[in-house]
Amino acid sequence: MADAPREASPTPRHIRLTSHPGQGAGGALPLHWGAADPQGRGPVVGTTTQRAQRNVVGTHSGSYGVYRALAVAAGKMVRGHRADLTDTAPTDAIGPHSAWSDPERIVSIDPWGASVQQVFAPQIAAGVDIRPTIAVTKAHVHLPEIKQALAFQRLQVDGRILLDDASAAVTKIAVEPVWWLPGVARRFGVSEADLRRALFEETGGMYPELVTRSDLEVFLPPIGGQTLYVFGRVQDLADASVTLTARVHDECNGSDVFGSDICTCRPYLTHAIEECIQGAQRGGVGLIAYSRKEGRALGEVTKFLVYNARKRQVGGDSADKYFLRTECVAGVQDMRFQELMPDVLHWLGITRIHRLVSMSNDKYDAITGSGIAVDERIKIPDALVPADARVEIEAKIAAGYFTDGAVPDASALAAVKGRGLD
Amino acid sequence: MADAPREASPTPRHIRLTSHPGQGAGGALPLHWGAADPQGRGPVVGTTTQRAQRNVVGTHSGSYGVYRALAVAAGKMVRGHRADLTDTAPTDAIGPHSAWSDPERIVSIDPWGASVQQVFAPQIAAGVDIRPTIAVTKAHVHLPEIKQALAFQRLQVDGRILLDDASAAVTKIAVEPVWWLPGVARRFGVSEADLRRALFEETGGMYPELVTRSDLEVFLPPIGGQTLYVFGRVQDLADASVTLTARVHDECNGSDVFGSDICTCRPYLTHAIEECIQGAQRGGVGLIAYSRKEGRALGEVTKFLVYNARKRQVGGDSADKYFLRTECVAGVQDMRFQELMPDVLHWLGITRIHRLVSMSNDKYDAITGSGIAVDERIKIPDALVPADARVEIEAKIAAGYFTDGAVPDASALAAVKGRGLD
Numbered sequence: 001m002a003d004a005p006r007e008a009s010p011t012p013r014h015i016r017l018t019s020h021p022g023q024g025a026g027g028a029l030p031l032h033w034g035a036a037d038p039q040g041r042g043p044v045v046g047t048t049t050q051r052a053q054r055n056v057v058g059t060h061s062g063s064y065g066v067y068r069a070l071a072v073a074a075g076k077m078v079r080g081h082r083a084d085l086t087d088t089a090p091t092d093a094i095g096p097h098s099a100w101s102d103p104e105r106i107v108s109i110d111p112w113g114a115s116v117q118q119v120f121a122p123q124i125a126a127g128v129d130i131r132p133t134i135a136v137t138k139a140h141v142h143l144p145e146i147k148q149a150l151a152f153q154r155l156q157v158d159g160r161i162l163l164d165d166a167s168a169a170v171t172k173i174a175v176e177p178v179w180w181l182p183g184v185a186r187r188f189g190v191s192e193a194d195l196r197r198a199l200f201e202e203t204g205g206m207y208p209e210l211v212t213r214s215d216l217e218v219f220l221p222p223i224g225g226q227t228l229y230v231f232g233r234v235q236d237l238a239d240a241s242v243t244l245t246a247r248v249h250d251e252c253n254g255s256d257v258f259g260s261d262i263c264t265c266r267p268y269l270t271h272a273i274e275e276c277i278q279g280a281q282r283g284g285v286g287l288i289a290y291s292r293k294e295g296r297a298l299g300e301v302t303k304f305l306v307y308n309a310r311k312r313q314v315g316g317d318s319a320d321k322y323f324l325r326t327e328c329v330a331g332v333q334d335m336r337f338q339e340l341m342p343d344v345l346h347w348l349g350i351t352r353i354h355r356l357v358s359m360s361n362d363k364y365d366a367i368t369g370s371g372i373a374v375d376e377r378i379k380i381p382d383a384l385v386p387a388d389a390r391v392e393i394e395a396k397i398a399a400g401y402f403t404d405g406a407v408p409d410a411s412a413l414a415a416v417k418g419r420g421l422d
Numbered sequence: 423m424a425d426a427p428r429e430a431s432p433t434p435r436h437i438r439l440t441s442h443p444g445q446g447a448g449g450a451l452p453l454h455w456g457a458a459d460p461q462g463r464g465p466v467v468g469t470t471t472q473r474a475q476r477n478v479v480g481t482h483s484g485s486y487g488v489y490r491a492l493a494v495a496a497g498k499m500v501r502g503h504r505a506d507l508t509d510t511a512p513t514d515a516i517g518p519h520s521a522w523s524d525p526e527r528i529v530s531i532d533p534w535g536a537s538v539q540q541v542f543a544p545q546i547a548a549g550v551d552i553r554p555t556i557a558v559t560k561a562h563v564h565l566p567e568i569k570q571a572l573a574f575q576r577l578q579v580d581g582r583i584l585l586d587d588a589s590a591a592v593t594k595i596a597v598e599p600v601w602w603l604p605g606v607a608r609r610f611g612v613s614e615a616d617l618r619r620a621l622f623e624e625t626g627g628m629y630p631e632l633v634t635r636s637d638l639e640v641f642l643p644p645i646g647g648q649t650l651y652v653f654g655r656v657q658d659l660a661d662a663s664v665t666l667t668a669r670v671h672d673e674c675n676g677s678d679v680f681g682s683d684i685c686t687c688r689p690y691l692t693h694a695i696e697e698c699i700q701g702a703q704r705g706g707v708g709l710i711a712y713s714r715k716e717g718r719a720l721g722e723v724t725k726f727l728v729y730n731a732r733k734r735q736v737g738g739d740s741a742d743k744y745f746l747r748t749e750c751v752a753g754v755q756d757m758r759f760q761e762l763m764p765d766v767l768h769w770l771g772i773t774r775i776h777r778l779v780s781m782s783n784d785k786y787d788a789i790t791g792s793g794i795a796v797d798e799r800i801k802i803p804d805a806l807v808p809a810d811a812r813v814e815i816e817a818k819i820a821a822g823y824f825t826d827g828a829v830p831d832a833s834a835l836a837a838v839k840g841r842g843l844d
Contacts, residue, residue, distance in 0.1 A: 057627075064757070223486070254563075308511065309510050
């Protein structure tokens with residue numbers, strides 16, 4: 001630190017390392033998770049500008065809160081800026097649905113997070129710095145794979161879902177994580193105290209308030225959230241008589257953006273979009289729920305390390321060693337934790353998915369286990385599986401993925417080989 | 423918390439809210455940022471399993487550290503798992519380059535982070551839990567836009583860069599952030615003490631060690647990192663006589679994955695990939711550096727709120743109000759902070775970019791300001807700009823983006839209109 005420029009801090013003052021119950025109680029509004037009425041529930045307040053108003057651990061924008069801190073440090077942003085929410089309200093009314101007031105049904109997002117501009121208008125007018133944790137807007141999306149489906153006449157322009165320029169009209173919804181810790185703990189079958197301790201200690205000491213402030217029940221974790229793309233009327237999602245085609249998709253930047261052929265992520269995603277468009281054109285509604293869980297929530301560095309270990313192991317990349325290699329590097333096969341994923345479906349009022357475009361048993365079990373009916377499961381068409389992704393898909397089928405074909409046995413799995421590192 | 427199941431913690435013990443200098447000093451290896459030799463520099467140790475070994479604030483995997491904590495809480499992962507790094511080493515040797523030992527040139531990634539398996543093998547053998555923060559692998563990528571370029575004969579298969587199945591062969595590199603705080607502070611022209619305080623306070627109290635442990639100079643922030651895609655020989659990146667085509671691209675999930683037409687992100691990205699392939703086929707080398715900075719690092723909720731405000735404002739969406747609407751909602755026009763972005767270019771040994779596929783003045787200024795020469799800047803072809811993205815691109819050109827065409831004046835800007843919310 002010897003060479004660092006030393007300047008007087010513009011606001012020199014004592015640094016409080018952790019707050020204590022009762023501090024700022026004069027300003028902080030109470031939160032009663034699961035209360036039916038938003039006034040009874042109270043707003044989630046994660047502002048860093050009016051600290052006495054905070055009633056949560058953590059802050060808004062997921063991991064981007066770190067960039068906001070950097071903006072303040074760099075003097076690029078005025079300390080204490082409050083968002084001007086004029087004209088930002090959702091383009092589509094969503095809910096309230098019955099699950100919003102069921103404290104066990106939604107534990108990882110704030111059901112009132114999209115409509116704070118409206119439901120907490122009095123508090124905002126009174127000076128409370130309340131920010132949306134959900135935003136709802138409209139978009140037109142152009143996908144080359146949809147243009148190809150039009151060229152092959154698998155899809156037709158209808159002027160409502162699929163437009164003259166081959167784009168699809170969607171409602172899209174960004175959702176930040178808002179964890180009600182007592183409910184998250186129950187979802188995983190652990191005590192809240194153990195959850196809090198693990199979140200604190202296993203992150204290397206992030207947010208001591210997790211363990212010092214058991215009165216603060218809500219945590220805004222610094223992780224990515226979800227994005228929802230709706231094809232057709234958003235309100236139809238809550239109508240079980242309207243055929244719903246849905247995929248819950250976990251981010252895979254290497255395939256979703258760059259088209260890497262080691263997995264089926266983008267082909268399955270674009271196939272699901274095609275199914276959603278077809279379904280909406282037939283009078284149904286379509287939904288893609290996209291979660292920021294790169295590399296099974298292990299992150300991309302771990303994912304690439306595993307790729308190398310798979311392709312270099314004795315005998316080369318093969319389906320029977322697919323999960324083992326991940327476990328050796330990461331200590332676990334998968335960290336995505338589909339247990340929290342259905343929350344957003346309940347937020348939308350979904351009670352039945354007629355066509356689930358997913359083969360994942362983890363996702364299926366989480367969705368049906370949360371009380372949502374699933375009628376039919378849609379496989380990725382064989383023609384869309386890249387050659388090098390056979391290792392992944394066969395390993396997953398053997399481990400419980402949905403299929404209407406054969407489940408490979410051990411020797412069949414060992415015979416499914418991937419490319420080397422070339 | 424009343425209804426939470428109460429179980430005895432499997433490892434009941436005192437919870438340490440913040441460590442103190444000297445604690446665990448017996449086990450923690452020293453870090454001397456910028457030392458030329460890796461043994462003199464010392465390994466970055468962010469393990470949560472052997473706490474006495476830690477010599478940083480924070481933990482590995484960026485924001486996915488929270489999922490790892492969840493895995494431990496849920497009992498899905500053994501506390502204390504150490505990564506088995508067998509066969510995970512980089513597919514391509516990179517560096518060391520002179521910038522690796524310049525403590526001002528690289529401050530936000532660990533130059534030795536890709537090769538810990540090799541350079542810190544003695545420490546790993548001695549039981550220190552050292553993990554890579556960079557991973558280097560190979561991939562084949564299939565992009566519909568590249569297939570189209572082949573169909574229109576703008577590209578040809580050569581069997582080396584572009585293969586018979588229309589995929590491109592790449593080396594890809596995942597990079598996690600590793601911030602050396604004294605250097606990050608100097609990069610932004612603030613004192614290290616003020617940077618630490620802002621990072622702590624403006625995140626709502628994340629990592630008190632930021633302010634209590636000035637002896638810990640390295641921070642592993644819980645944010646997304648970068649992914650590098652190299653077309654051609656990685657080693658050629660460091661050879662200024664080999665023509666380098668490069669784009670530094672900031673994540674935009676809505677366009678990069680879903681093809682939203684409100685911005686130019688995916689079209690510019692795929693155009694850059696086409697330029698990279700052409701350049702590599704002519705004997706050069708290509709690079710895409712992809713940073714996880716969704717929505718100008720404001721996050722997607724803020725981004726969608728801004729979309730609504732833009733499209734609903736009096737007079738509708740127009741280029742002259744483009745930046746204003748972001749500033750009203752977010753308090754700042756942009757939080758991407760290109761100041762740290764060139765680090766990864768220096769890590770690769772880059773000293774000259776012959777063709778920079780970017781119009782951003784912020785990126786250009788950061789790259790050239792860091793000492794890398796830029797010969798030529800490549801605009802996005804007009805035909806690739808979606809109609810609704812005219813608002814964005816014209817506003818940016820007026821604000822300083824590179825163009826070889828006209829810079830719109832105030833009245834021209836006001837005349838560039840976007841679509842409404844339909």
